[in-house]
Amino acid sequence: MLQFLVFVLLSLHASSVCHISLSAEPQPLLYPLKELPTAGASFSETFFVNYTGVNRSLTLQYFSGSWYNITSFGVNYLGFSEIKVPVTAYWAHFGKNELRVVSGSCESNTLELDIVQANGVGQDALLYFVVLSSVFLILALSKLLPSRAFVALMLVTYFALSPFTGQRYDMFFLISSGVHILEGVSPFGNSELYPFSLKWAYPPLYPLWSALSFAFYSFVTKASVPQPQSLVYPGYLTSTYSVWRAFVPHSLPLLAFLLKLPMLLSVFVTYFVLSKKVGQRLAATYWLANPLVILVGSIWGQLDPLSTAFALLSFVEYERGRAGRAHLYAALGASFKIWPALLIPFYLLDTLRKKSFSFKQVLPLFPVVALNLLVYAFYGSLLFSLFVLVYARGVPTYAGQFSVNGLTWQWILYLLNSPPIPLFLYVAPPSYVALCYYVYKRGFDLRVLIFLIVLLFLTYNYVNPQYFVWLIPFFILLNKRVWSVVYSVLPMVFVFLSYNLFYFVSPSLLYDYYAPSASILEELKLWVFYQVKPLFILVSAIVPTAFFILTEISLFKSKC
Structure with a gap:
């Protein structure tokens, strides 16, 4: 008892x-x-x-x-x-x-x-009808309207979409990086105020813009700058992709617009550069009206249009014989996404081959590199921050597990439970060295640049849909219109099948994006896509890889 x-x-x-x-x-x-x-x-x-x-x-x-x-x-x-x-x-x-x-x-x-x-089927069908109708209407108007009128229309479209949309997970990092800067905290992972998984794993210049954007947003809305700890969503341990829940103010659309402003402007910079080279009509149809460019440049909230614009400016300046400006733009592009830096050795080797190299050409590199290093050094350990950048971009693991994303044949390895294979580290460097040797012997041109990007797609374990934006301007310059269409359709099909479209609606407008009945149907669509393995492998691995290989073969034959 x-x-x-x-x-x-x-x-x-x-x-x-x-x-x-x-x-x-x-x-x-x-x-x-x-x-x-x-x-x-x-x-x-x-x-x-x-x-x-x-x-x-x-x-x-x-x-x-x-x-x-x-x-x-x-x-x-x-x-x-x-x-x-x-x-x-x-x-x-x-x-x-x-x-x-x-x-x-x-x-x-x-x-x-x-x-x-509830009638989610009808709602979802209506959503797709509106989206697809809008895409075809924009494409039709790009051919029917006078060029200036169409550019004005697209300017309004891009700017109107940007405040009320965003890929929620990616937008969180655009926001948090600037908040950390304003609070004097390193956004690059060497801080005890937030988990290492919530670090900024890209080059360091964008967080400076994010900080300026948040400061202006705070001034306009009278909102205080949140403490770094408050941006740590407690559910990140069990649901990493829900970290966006940590910061959803009613005035989020204004902040989203400010954060996306460099990407929006870069889309139109790319258009104006292309219009000078191929004409306004072609540039409008294949770039401004491109649904992939609209998605990445206005809706998603990613840095790829920014690095692409700088890479395009760099290539065009190099073609004009302005190697100094070419180096400057490539370095600026690499300050947001690393890949434009790969153009710099090509320029150096090509000028050496032509016996036209001068030290003055590379001088513009030094202030840009110094600025990047200064940002890293100011917010803690320079070497640690550089290690995080290289490790995050180069090692194919996440939490010690082999990690794959996007449109890559390496999904097959992943589904076979392959151990981590750093294929990118083993194959890409020697391939790049071989490409550099080719440039030194035969010269650098647009085909070599495209070959390089597609080679990255073939060897890297992350080939996210937004990466395809890198290629579109260069296909347009090369007059490969079919390729520009193919490399736009492939990622768009992947996005439509692998994303719930309601996820891109700003959480300030639709916090619970599962609330609409149509969103539940979108989630059922995702289940089918990811669980029906033949469909998933076909769309994510086989078809894109086949086009990558065909592109490389075509480019190789044209250079021989």
């Missing part, structure tokens, strides 16, 4: 100090199909669990006359977990669903999840 009383008292004490809170998104769940699946394609509901004083694991349960287990998960030191659970007929039904989380004798509040059948 005494032992029983002790057990009861201990249980009561444990329950008095432990606490679990449960919530979910979306709520209600507007399911787009008439029946919940028993298995196979399924949407995953997101559950948020706060806890203190619990055991090592927690269990999510559903009620059906009694409580039954759905899944268990471990606790972490932050006391918060974001977990995703497939919505299937195993535990869910249309109407009210009761759920809770338990850990030993400690239990959470009972959550009522309302699952409602």
Whole structure:
């Protein structure tokens, strides 16, 4: 009897100090199909669990006359977990669903999840109709309107889309890098105020723009600069791609516009350079009206249009015999994305081959390199920051696991559970050296530049959709219009199949992007794409790799 009383008292004490809170998104769940699946394609509901004083694991349960287990998960030191659970007929039904989380004798509040059948199919079909109709309308107008009128229209379009859209995960890093700068904290990973995984892993100049943007945004909106710790979403341990939840002010569209302004301007700089070379009509149709350029330059929020504009300026200046400016623009491009730096050895070797090299040509490199190094040195360890940059861009792992993304044949290795193979480190450097030798012997031109970029695509384990923007201006210059179309369609198909389109809507407008019924259908689309392996491999690996190889063969033959 005494032992029983002790057990009861201990249980009561444990329950008095432990606490679990449960919530979910979306709520209600507007399911787009008439029946919940028993298995196979399924949407995953997101559950948020706060806890203190619990055991090592927690269990999510559903009620059906009694409580039954759905899944268990471990606790972490932050006391918060974001977990995703497939919505299937195993535990869910249309109407009210009761759920809770338990850990030993400690239990959470009972959550009522309302699952409602809704017309998501019609909504999603309408969404795609609007998107595709807009694409074809813009392409048609690029041929029908006078060039100046079309450029003005596209200027309005790009600028109007940018504040209210963004790839949420990438936008978080555009924001946080500037906040860290303003708070005097290194954004490059050598700080104890945020996890290493939330570092800025690109060259250092963009965070300076981000800081200026946030300072102006703060001045206009009277918003204070957040502390670096406040930008650490506690669910990052269990859901890395939800880090955007840490900062979603109502005035986010203004900040998004400011952050994207360099990318927007770079799109139009590229257009004006191309229009001088190939004419306004071709530049408008194949660049400004290009849906991939609109996606990356206005909607996504990535640096690729910026580095591409500098690379294009660099190449054009080199063609004009202005090697000094070519080096300057290549160095500036590499200050945002590394790849334009690969043009610099080509310029040096080609001028040596022509016996036209002078030290004056490379002088513009020094202030740009010095500025980059100064930013790294000012915010902590120069060597550590450079190591992070090289490691993050060159080593094919994430958290020690082989990592692949985008449109690359290396998905096949990944799906075969291959150990980390640093193919890029083994193959790319000797291939680049061979290409440099070719330039020294035969000269540098547009075909060599394109060959280099496609070679990167063949060897790198990350070939993200936005990378294809690098190639489009150079295909246009080479008068390879079909190639510019192919290299635009490939990443667009991948994006449509691998992304929920609602994910690109600003969270200040649609915080829970799973809320629309059409978004649930988008998630079911993703499940099909990633789980039907023949489809996934065809779209992500086989088709793009085939075009990469065909491009390289065509370029090689044209140079022989």
